[in-house]
Amino acid sequence: MNLHADHYHTANHNILLPSIFAVICFLGITGNCTVIYTILKNTKFCVWQTVPDIFIFSLSVVDLLFLLGMPFLIHQLLGNGSWLFGATMCTVISALDSNSQIVSTYILTVMTLDRYLATVHPIRFSRVRTPRLAASAVGLVWFVSPLTVAPVWLYAGLMPLQDGSVGCALLLPDPARDTYWFTLYQFILAFALPLAIISVAFSRILRSLSSAVVPLPVLSLRARTRKVTRTAIAVCLAFFICWAPYHALQLAHLGVQRPGRAFLYAYHVAISLGYANSCVNPFLYVALSKTFRRGTRGLRIHPAVGAADGSLCLQLAPDNTQQSRSSRELLHNMLPLTVAVP
Structure with missing residues (x-):
């Protein structure tokens, strides 16, 4: 896991990575704020109209909180790894970075299971698919997620550097052994397990949509279900495509003692791609939802068809029910703490 010093300085003196992060931060904050405002406006500032509204709103809040911590990361990159914001902020920003992946992944998992019930068992579980239960x-995901990133809460801290400054890093007690287990823990919990659940659910959803014979009176409902499911699939695919390279390189690095320059560059590309996922979703919503496009343009949203009280909603749902070290050692431990290597 040792990295040549020239690799470290090449990466941090280069303005490219901080510039990419700044663009991601700006686009992501703008896009997710727009999504949050649009949903609140169209639901009369109450995100209880439809189940998909709740999931989309929650994903946007997660991404926004994560992006608000990116300026600290950009500052650390521009400062050659130095951290000027104190130990408490180091722990908070590090935990926020790690926690955002966990929360996003499991909200996507819950959203996929909701799509499964709405598509494969629309009648049987109609009473379960309510906004309150969603x-x-x-809320349960948010409550449990801090426990899943306990290693970050425990071991994020300040690392003294050779130039007299300090960096924010994940200081595991036994780096060689603990990094191995932390990488596997993170891969299984934040990527492999949710991916397996989501893949099985969507395979059954697609099978149901392709084989079901639908009576004419419910064809319009079926069409809306397909649209919402298509959006859910796109969001999940974007998440896993963006984060797959990062996790693949994390696992690959467990067997690489001295990564070369090519590995380092690929790693930075993977990090940028993973972070870019936080600004992708708003563009997907606009591209896949005509109603959402109308909302973002400030046009009036008419009462949802079938809503008994004539209330406004985003109409995305098919129903309305519901220790001193050298600076070169800092790179593989510095923020983001989900990036434990190289």
Whole structure:
């Protein structure tokens, strides 16, 4: 896991990576703020109209909180790894970075399971798919997620550098052994397990959509279900495509003692791609939802068809029910703490 010093300085004196992060931060904050405002405006500032509204709103809040911590990371990159914001902010920003992946992944998992029930068992579980239960599921994810990033809360801290400054890093007690287990823990919990659940659910959803014979009176409902499911699939695919290279390189690095320059560059590309996922979703919503496009243009959203009280909604749902070290050692431990290597 040792890295040549020239690799470290090449990476941090280069303005390219901080510039990419700054663009991601700006686009992501703008896009997710627009999504949050649009949903609140179209639901009369109450995100309880539809189940998909709750999931989309929650994903946007997660991404926004994560992006608000990116300026600290950009500052650390521009400062050659130095951290000027104190130990408490180091722990908070590090935990926020790690926690955002966990929360996003499991909200996507819950959203996929909701799509499964809405598509494969629309009648049997109609009473289960309510906005209140969806909000409770999201709340449970938020409640449990800090426990899953306990190593970050425990071991994020300040690392003294050779130039007399300090960096924010994940200081594991036994780096050689603990990094191995932390990488596997992170890969399974934040990527492999949710990917397996989501893949199985969507395979059954697609099978149901392709084989079901639908009576004419419910064709319009079926069409709306397909649209919402298509959006959910796109969001999940974007998440896993963006984060797959990062996790692949994390695992590959476990067997690489001295990574070369090519590995380092590929790693930075993977990090940028993973972070870019936080600004992708708003563009997907606009591209895949005509109603959402109308909302972002400031046009009036008419009462949802079938809403008994004539309330406004985003109409995305098919129903309305519901220790001193050298500076070169800092790179593989510095923020983001989800990036434990190289």
